[in-house]
Amino acid sequence: MQDGNGLDHLAGERAMAQFDLQAMKVYLAGGQREYEISTKMAQLVANDPVFSKEDRVRLARKDLYKNSLRKAGHAWKTILEKGLSEVEGLKLRHFVDEPTYTDLHWGMFIPAIKGQGTEEQQHKWLPLAYKMAIIGCYAQTELGHGSNVQGLETTATFDPTTDEFIMHSPTVTSTKWWPGGLGKASTHALVYARLITDKKDHGIHAFIAPIRSLEDHTPLPNVTVGDIGVKFGNGGYNTMDNGFLRFDHVRIPRENMLMRLATVTKDGKYVRSNKPRQLGYGAMVFVRQGIVIDASIYLSRAVTIAVRYSAVRRQFGNKDEPGELQVIQYRTQQSRLFPLLATAYAYRAVGFWMKSLYADVMKRLNDNDFSTLPEVHACTAGLKSITTSVTADGIEECRKLCGGHGFLCASGLPELYAAYVPACTYEGDNTILLLQVARFLLKTLSQVSKVRPVGTAAYLGNIKQLSTQNCKVSQGHDWLNTSVLLEAFEARSARQAAAVALRLAKGSGSEAEFQENTPELVESARAHCQLILVSKFIEQLQTGTPEGIRKQLEVLCYTYAFSQLIDNAGDFLATGYVTGNQIALAKEELKHMFDKIRPNAVALVDAFDHTDDYLGSALGRYDGDVYTHLYKGAFKESLNDTVVVDGYEEYLKPVLTQNLWAPHSKL
Numbered sequence: 298m299q300d301g302n303g304l305d306h307l308a309g310e311r312a313m314a315q316f317d318l319q320a321m322k323v324y325l326a327g328g329q330r331e332y333e334i335s336t337k338m339a340q341l342v343a344n345d346p347v348f349s350k351e352d353r354v355r356l357a358r359k360d361l362y363k364n365s366l367r368k369a370g371h372a373w374k375t376i377l378e379k380g381l382s383e384v385e386g387l388k389l390r391h392f393v394d395e396p397t398y399t400d401l402h403w404g405m406f407i408p409a410i411k412g413q414g415t416e417e418q419q420h421k422w423l424p425l426a427y428k429m430a431i432i433g434c435y436a437q438t439e440l441g442h443g444s445n446v447q448g449l450e451t452t453a454t455f456d457p458t459t460d461e462f463i464m465h466s467p468t469v470t471s472t473k474w475w476p477g478g479l480g481k482a483s484t485h486a487l488v489y490a491r492l493i494t495d496k497k498d499h500g501i502h503a504f505i506a507p508i509r510s511l512e513d514h515t516p517l518p519n520v521t522v523g524d525i526g527v528k529f530g531n532g533g534y535n536t537m538d539n540g541f542l543r544f545d546h547v548r549i550p551r552e553n554m555l556m557r558l559a560t561v562t563k564d565g566k567y568v569r570s571n572k573p574r575q576l577g578y579g580a581m582v583f584v585r586q587g588i589v590i591d592a593s594i595y596l597s598r599a600v601t602i603a604v605r606y607s608a609v610r611r612q613f614g615n616k617d618e619p620g621e622l623q624v625i626q627y628r629t630q631q632s633r634l635f636p637l638l639a640t641a642y643a644y645r646a647v648g649f650w651m652k653s654l655y656a657d658v659m660k661r662l663n664d665n666d667f668s669t670l671p672e673v674h675a676c677t678a679g680l681k682s683i684t685t686s687v688t689a690d691g692i693e694e695c696r697k698l699c700g701g702h703g704f705l706c707a708s709g710l711p712e713l714y715a716a717y718v719p720a721c722t723y724e725g726d727n728t729i730l731l732l733q734v735a736r737f738l739l740k741t742l743s744q745v746s747k748v749r750p751v752g753t754a755a756y757l758g759n760i761k762q763l764s765t766q767n768c769k770v771s772q773g774h775d776w777l778n779t780s781v782l783l784e785a786f787e788a789r790s791a792r793q794a795a796a797v798a799l800r801l802a803k804g805s806g807s808e809a810e811f812q813e814n815t816p817e818l819v820e821s822a823r824a825h826c827q828l829i830l831v832s833k834f835i836e837q838l839q840t841g842t843p844e845g846i847r848k849q850l851e852v853l854c855y856t857y858a859f860s861q862l863i864d865n866a867g868d869f870l871a872t873g874y875v876t877g878n879q880i881a882l883a884k885e886e887l888k889h890m891f892d893k894i895r896p897n898a899v900a901l902v903d904a905f906d907h908t909d910d911y912l913g914s915a916l917g918r919y920d921g922d923v924y925t926h927l928y929k930g931a932f933k934e935s936l937n938d939t940v941v942v943d944g945y946e947e948y949l950k951p952v953l954t955q956n957l958w959a960p961h962s963k964l
């Protein structure tokens with residue numbers, strides 16, 4: 298989408314592109330229809346002044362939050378007035394581009410009711426939620442426990458005499474703490490609490506608790522609720538009202554417990570269904586799968602800014618060429634930037650695959666087939682962990698790649714980082730999630746002689762071969778073979794998992810020994826996830842990629858795989874599968890890939906199709922007119938509202954006019 302002012306400082310870069318840009322845009326959007334919807338919604342948001350992002354980083358929290366409520370309300374009105382479909386509505390909210398209560402309402406409250414509510418409960422709650430007659434949040438985490446869901450303390454005690462649950466927060470640490478949308482906006486909370494019937498604790502279950510009046514939005518009796526306070530960074534996640542919530546013996550009807558997985562009868566009998574209790578974690582799995590594409594989008598925004606700016610920015614020169622060099626010409630800049638560009642493409646491809654994996658497991662669950670649930674849990678948890686960590690670090694790296702100007706909010710990068718970095722923690726702390734993957738790998742290996750692993754763990758079925766055969770690469774171009782690359786990633790992952798599994802198997806099986814080995818377990822989980830990312834990127838390319846973009850995608854795929862191989866060379870070498878010389882050959886191939894990316898770099902980020910409005914960056918502008926806009930931007934700074942600064946009379950003037958010798962002065 299070209300929305301610059303006509304001057305194109307990057308025209309020379311764009312003229313070098315060697316692929317079909319339009320076909321790439323459609324590929325990255327996920328298809329022609331998705332592309333058209335995206336384009337339409339991006340323009341709709343960009344052209345509506347209510348959605349303006351101008352000044353967001355300068356607003357005080359109260360104003361920022363109120364403005365965010367205004368935008369969310371306006372988005373909803375626009376969706377209704379224009380009769381937008383669900384997909385269009387989702388896209389519109391995506392382009393509004395600020396975390397808000399509707400993310401949790403649509404992204405977790407509704408999916409949790411769908412996944413855990415009976416049909417009757419869905420009929421009762423979903424119509425209200427769909428028309429936003431109620432606003433819901435997902436209240437799981439407490440002050441004392443987030444990762445350890447089984448350790449939550451809020452109680453829901455059944456009272457058969459009134460057919461109600463009594464919701465109670467017995468300790469300070471049982472206070473619900475963090476749920477987005479809870480602080481100020483929600484009328485209802487999906488509360489995870491310990492179910493108690495007849496003095497028996499049945500563990501964690503989900504309850505719909507009304508928390509605010511539908512008349513005047515005041516908290517209901519015996520409910521204490523509010524916002525937890527200002528968070529990291531300017532703007533960023535501060536548009537969200539992450540909240541606290543306490544119940545003091547609050548009564549809710551028995552039917553407000555979501556009863557698809559377990560029921561409490563009128564006379565207080567607890568009955569479990571035959572479905573796995575982990576389905577109660579379904580809303581988290583849903584969001585985790587979506588987070589992979591989301592990571593690609595965030596990373597692609599940072600990379601777009603850094604690539605365009607690196608093509609505009611010039612520093613130094615050399616005797617072979619006239620003038621100064623664009624910083625994108627420097628190998629070090631390329632070696633930091635191009636792997637991130639390739640990563641954004643990789644996550645897009647893998648994100649598409651994740652969607653199909655999720656659709657498949659949902660279909661199976663409907664048919665009461667739970668067989669793939671452990672693998673899907675491991676995949677969603679692991680890829681959520683890796684992609685968010687890499688993206689958060691990648692945004693920060695892009696900021697550094699933009700030098701001093703990257704540190705200005707006008708670059709768009711500080712706010713992007715502040716909004717994104719909590720993704721490493723929410724929906725599961727990234728280390729906790731990798732430990733879940735490790736447990737899955739250990740279990741798979743322990744059963745490998747009896748149960749043939751399937752899906753993303755299928756390679757573990759070849760553990761013997763992968764543990765004995767070594768890499769055959771003898772010249773650089775031997776690496777240009779996806780089977781060779783895949784085998785390297787499989788062998789490294791299988792060997793790392795087997796090594797730690799063997800060490801644990803030789804031990805006493807104590808928890809202390811397990812703890813001692815957790816760093817290696819996390820490393821082996823990371824290796825497994827990196828294999829999935831590389832293999833699914835390759836697989837996606839091999840299935841019907843249009844001719845006009847295939848070559849570039851192959852280059853990006855090799856760039857991604859080689860950079861992963863080199864960044865993790867220590868692991869690959871330690872497993873003994875590759876030699877130092879083979880790693881050195883891969884390094885040379887990676888440089889060849891950089892040469893292939895270089896003329897296409899700007900077009901490859903154009904293909905992400907981010908509007909200037911969405912990017913919100915003077916450095917990443919489509920037209921590359923960076924300096925004019927940085928300069929103009931300075932005049933919007935509130936300190937420049939007056940020529941002589943407010944505070945001069947009280948604080949600057951006395952300093953300048955005291956005319957006293959400072960006692961320690963040597964002058």
Ligand SMILES: CCCCCCCCCCCCC/C=C/C(=O)SCCNC(=O)CCNC(=O)[C@H](O)C(C)(C)COP(=O)(O)OP(=O)(O)OC[C@H]1O[C@@H](n2cnc3c(N)ncnc32)[C@H](O)[C@@H]1OP(=O)(O)O
Nearest residue numbers: 437443444445446447575578584587588591674723724725
């Ligand atoms: C389109 C939508 C997407 C858009 C995406 C982008 C938008 C992003 C916006 C999102 C806004 C963010 C809002 C944030 C919300 C939150 O943060 S909500 C709170 C999230 N909290 C967590 O993630 C807590 C993390 N902890 C856990 O998940 C679990 O407690 C645990 C660590 C997994 C441990 O659970 P526990 O019950 O104690 O289990 P174990 O005993 O360890 O394991 C039991 C077995 O269950 C398996 N298992 C665990 N989880 C799952 C699961 N989700 N699904 C399936 N199976 C699961 C586990 O592997 C064990 O299996 P076995 O070993 O075979 O027994």
Ligand SMILES: Cc1cc2nc3c(=O)[nH]c(=O)nc-3n(C[C@H](O)[C@H](O)[C@H](O)COP(=O)(O)OP(=O)(O)OC[C@H]3O[C@@H](n4cnc5c(N)ncnc54)[C@H](O)[C@@H]3O)c2cc1C
Nearest residue numbers: 435436437438442443444475476477719723724725726728
């Ligand atoms: C912006 C934001 C939005 C959020 N939104 C919501 C929401 O809408 N609803 C909701 O319910 N929650 C929400 N949360 C809470 C979030 O899900 C939790 O913070 C998250 O799951 C991490 O849990 P914790 O805070 O308990 O971290 P902790 O588990 O206390 O983690 C602290 C450290 O201890 C380590 N650690 C903990 N246990 C182990 C272990 N067994 N082995 C090794 N290391 C360990 C972790 O790796 C981490 O380094 C949100 C959080 C944030 C930051």
